[in-house]
Amino acid sequence: MDARLTRQLFSPRMLVAFLMGFSCGAPLLLTSTVLQAWMTEQGVDLTVIGFFSLVGLPYTLKFLWAPIFDRFTLPFLGRRRGWMLLMQLTLILALIGLGLTDPGQTPWLVALAAFFVTFFSASQDIVVDAYRREDLSDNQLGLGSSFYVNGYRVGMLLAGSGGLILADYLSFDQVYLLMAASLLVGIVTTLVCREPPLTRGTPRNFREAVVEPFVDYFNRDRALLLLLFILLYKIGDQMASTLTTPFYLDLGFSKTQIGAVAKLFGFWSTIVGGLVGGTILLRIGIIKSLWIFGILQAVSILSFSALALMGNTITGLIVAIVLEQLTSGMGTCAYVAYMASLTNKKFTATQYALLSSCMGIPRVIIAAPAGWLAELVGWPLFFFGCAVAAIPGLLLLPLVAGQYRRDSQ
Structure with missing residues (x-):
């Protein structure tokens, strides 16, 4: 080191x-x-x-x-x-x-x-x-x-x-x-x-405090595209995590098994993923990290499809949870850092609150139809679909990367 x-x-x-x-x-x-x-x-x-x-x-x-x-x-x-x-x-x-x-x-x-x-x-x-x-x-x-x-x-x-x-x-x-x-x-x-x-001063009146943070953000080049990227980047990961507990129970795992594996392996995998992700990000930067961690996030979701095909196996459960939580921790690290980089320091509180609120929208929207979709196609195809759902966010990354470079300059 x-x-x-x-x-x-x-x-x-x-x-x-x-x-x-x-x-x-x-x-x-x-x-x-x-x-x-x-x-x-x-x-x-x-x-x-x-x-x-x-x-x-x-x-x-x-x-x-x-x-x-x-x-x-x-x-x-x-x-x-x-x-x-x-x-x-x-x-x-x-x-x-x-x-x-x-x-x-x-x-x-x-x-x-x-x-x-x-x-x-x-x-x-x-x-x-x-x-x-x-x-x-x-x-x-x-x-x-x-x-x-x-x-x-x-x-x-x-x-x-x-x-x-x-x-x-x-x-x-x-x-x-x-x-x-x-x-x-x-x-x-x-x-x-x-x-x-x-470094950037403070808003001096109502208009500067309430209106200008939104005007400032949406006046930038490709503002809507960047917002769309924030909405889509983790949608596959969020979609998969919405139904993991019903999925485990459906495979016949007991609540004690789920709790022990999720709390022990899942928690520490997320912690390690965040630390590893932060260290890698420090070395290679935000955009490269978004690429690598985004791909790893999508691939790790397929471990749930594999678990659905294998059935009730503790080893498979541990591997699926560790891979998903590890890559999710890494992806969240780059994701949160990218959102912070989009804010104007004069309006940091308002703009970051807007972006982080948008981050939670997909989780709310997909919660209802996710269960119906899983019932319709079965668990293996459902989690495969979650992995595919990560692709649109990755396809936006070249445009996001170009805009990030221009903003940095």
Whole structure:
């Protein structure tokens, strides 16, 4: 490992990216998986539990209030750190409030508290994404993004799996208090990290804050094509991951087998994939990484087709999960770095919120027809189709690469 790469891997900026990722990832499952388990235990109707998924809307609509974080600077800690600290404090208070509710008696109050958690969590995501883009240089974005994504997944693991395990020994209100305390990691990181330099100024009025970020983006050459690429690049991977659990169950694997393999092999494969992807990206750049990782993503999906043909085999399950999660982690690293590179630093919060919201659209749209398609053609052909679905995004890459070079110049 050369000295330059070693300095990058162990730089304070990478540690900040990892810890901020942890702070952003931990709240996510506390309003979905863990909350659903709590409500089920309290005897809440399944229909009501289903409607609780709507409290996650702030994650997909966050671009609507992102201009606030570009326009205004709080009178402490600077433009980014001030907002990060405020959102982290309010998020902790919202989690404590959620833990003090009673799903069995006042589900409407639970819904309100959960909504505040997702709102402040999505707001923290906006500011942290903007901070990361402005704190890291262009050649550090890939490695920094991999550290952020890995921190995010560790936070999800702690809150999701850790929260459910703790719930066997503690009451759910105590679990939420512990999870709220874990977010002190983000507050400490915000207090000790540096404020990114302000290189492009700040919006001075409503028009500059709300209208110009969108005008600025869509005035660039091939703006719609770049947006289409963001929508399509990971669609095959997202399409396959939508139905993996029903697929495993249909092959006869037990829930214990799925949980053990997915949590153990899947989690660590994603972590390794992110680190390897970030390291490779640092050496060869964003565009070459998008090519290599995109092809690997598509090919790895075929391991699910092979598993469908082989049937119930633990070895096949491990290989399929490791390959898919490893390449998905690498692809996500390059994908997130590319999106960050598209933003204008004057409007980082707004433009990145717009692009990251678009990133989630395919997952929502394909969730409904994916099950119907799998039933129609069977699992082997379904996953083959998922691999083929990755091709349109790859076909756009030559045009994306040309535009990236022009923008860099």
